[in-house]
Amino acid sequence: MRLAETYLLRAEAYLGKGDLAAAASDINKVRQRSSAPDVAPEEVDIDYILDERLRELYYEEFRLLTLMRLGKVAERTKKYNNEYVGATIQDFHNLWPIPLSEKEANTEADLGQNPGY
Secondary structure, X not given: OOHHHHHHXXXXXXXXHXXXXXXXXXXXXXXXXXXXXXXXXXXXXXXXXXXXXXXXXXXXXXXXXXXXXXXXXXXXXXXXXXXXXHOOOOHHHHOOOOOHHHHHHOOOOOOOOOOOO
C-alpha cells in the first residue's frame, strides 16, 4: 500500500461523510507531489476520486476490486470501454458468482447465488 492510496481512501471516507473540504485536501496532497493543480472541494465526487486513483495507482492496484467494492464496474465499463465489453456487461457483474465449492462447504445455511448467475 502506498501513502497516496491511503490519502485517496481517506478522501473517499471524507466524501462519504460529506466533508468535501477534507476530501479535497487529501486529494491535493497526492496531486502536489506531481505538481498537478489543486482540486476545489466542489469538484470532488466519487468519480473524481476513482479518476485520481487511476492516474496515481495505474498498474499498482487491482482496479476491478475497487470498482466492485463501490458497485461501479458496469457503470464505468459502459462509460469508458463501451466499444469492447461495455455493450455486454450487465449490472449483476458488479458481483462475482459464489463458487459451488463454497456453497457446498457451508452446510449450516443455504447460501444463495448472487443475482444474475
